[in-house]
Amino acid sequence: MTRPVYINGIGSVSAQKTFDNASFLEDITHHSDTVLNVISPDYKTHIPPAAARRMAKGIKMSMVSTKIALQEADLEENKIDAIIVGTGLGCIGDSEKFVMDIIDNNEQYLTPTRFIQSSHNTVAGQIALGMGCKGYNFTYVHSAISFESAILDAKMQLENKEADYILVGGVDELVNHHIDTHRLIGHIKQEPVETMAVLKSGTKGAIFSEGAHFFVLSSEKSPSCHVELVAVKTFNNLSKNQVSGKAQTFLEENNLTSDSIDLVILGYNGDIEFDDYYDELANGLFSNTAQVYYKHLCGEFDTASGFAFWLGNKIIRHQDIPEVLRLNSVEISEPKTILIYNQYRGENHSFTLLRKC
Amino acid sequence: MTELKLELKEKIIEQLNLEDVSVDDIADQDPLFGEGLGLDSIDALELIVMLDKDYGIKLADPKEGRKIFESVETMATYITENRSA
Structure with missing residues (x-):
């Protein structure tokens, strides 16, 4: 018989104020735009400045979301056996900057920081470095099922007793070039839409955004757990x-x-x-x-x-x-x-x- | 030289994303690595690229960097003596 999979901790950084687990959408932020940025938590209270200075937005969001989830699960970082992340575009901001550096500088003078952050698996890697986790570290890049692919992997590992505690999540960040290209091909709406009018917009495309959602999954149910x-x-x-x-x-x-x-x-x-x-x-x-x-x-x-x-x-x-x-x-x-x-x-x-x- | 030192401080802050540091926080003789600004080996690579790109100075021996990057003062002196850009 396979083991159950419990969701012991949840963390979110999104275009709503979701980073405070004590509340639940009590204070809705109404937008009227074609793209929405996250409501940023105070990153400095979660990430040491020396570490944060080299982190892309996607990494910072993920680090905070991770810490919130771990805090709720009341789990020490060193208990995590595996880190699994789903992302459609990784840290695309630094990918874009790195490519622009190549073009602008005629393939010369490339610096390490942007290169390090331009890979999709840098989020899972940075989280692991931050918590000293040397276990399974995997990133799924599967478009709109990236998050579910990560969840599925975690679920199977827990069911098959290959891990006891897994940190799993999804992250994507919004950057200018991505916005420009997707607006050009009509995947982003051309006109701003008010939050509560999105379904009635009657237009093509979507309101683009970003966010990081991380969860602590385990076959051991924690006192804070309510969901399987x-x-x-x-x-x-x-x-x-x-x-x-x-x-x-x-x-x-x-x-x-x-x-x-x-x-x-x-x-x-x-x-x-x-x-x-x-x-x-x-x-x-x-x-x-x-x-x-x-x-x-x-x-x-x-x-x-x-x-x-x-x-x-x-x-x-x-x-x-x-x-x-x-x-x-x-x-x-x-x-x-x-x-x-x-x-x-x-x-x-x-x-x-x-x-x- | 004073202008160059100011320029270097601005570039270090910008290129190394030292968000909470201002030009006034960096004294000319402050150590850049270790106890001073706390820069690390990745920053050293960024500084080597900056010397090449902005001042046309290629470090043939990366070990030279240890002395050159001791402080803003030593960087400015080295650039003044060796710059081609």
Whole structure:
């Protein structure tokens, strides 16, 4: 029999003030833009200045998110057996600077700092260096299923007794060149949209953003733990008419039906070209189930589903669904079983199942 | 020389991301490594590249760097004597 996987600690740095685990979306920051930057915690209180000066934004966000998750799990850093990170673009800011240095300086005078930080796995590496973890260190770069790939790896390792405590997370940072190119190809909305109007924008593209979401997973349930990770499954390609069937099969594989789900978290991002993937579930299989969305708050990025994972944990923990998240008015007395569905531009779909424990 | 020292301090702060350090915090004779500014080996590489790129000075022997990068004063002296850019 495989071991259960508990979520003992959660940490988030996002476009909302989520770095304070004591509160749960009590103070919503309303944006009106086409790109959203994170609300930065005071990095200096978490990272020594000498170390921080060489860290890209993505690393700083991840370090803080990690520390919050470890603090909540009440776990010493040296207990972590493995560090697994999902990222769509890594520390793309330094990658861009490094490439620009190559061009501007005619392939001469390249400095080490930007090179070190221009690899995708620098986040997992820096976290490991910071905590002196010499265990398994892996980075998944799988577009919009990067986070789920990391979670799946951690889950399998815990189930198979290859590790006892795993730090797993997703991170992506927003930088100018990335914004410019994605605006040019129409993946970012052309006009600013107010936070609560994202779903009604009626335009193509999404509001881009950034964030870091880290979690301490273990087969040992900590006193602070409220949530179990039941299952996660990814698909690179699904057509719209396959989504409901795949969701149903996913539930059946876990001995559940759509009636067993108390709440679905859907990754609607206001892109009129691709939001109908979510409609398949919202108007079909789960039309009588409570539904929430979140990308109006945290924006779209490759590991935005990390925010959904954080959200599912918070909803179960607080037994509360903030109104700002609601897609419908179906009432539930006690959210126990949550299904998360995410995709980006019709590709890289994921289903994640969380349960109160 | 005074201008060059000021320029070096500004470049060190900018290129090494010394966010909390101002030009006034760096005295001409302060050690750059160890107990002074606390720079490390990666910073040394950044400074070697800076000498080459901004002042046209290539360090043939990296061990020379130990003396050259002792302080802003020693850097300025070396640059004044060897600069080609």
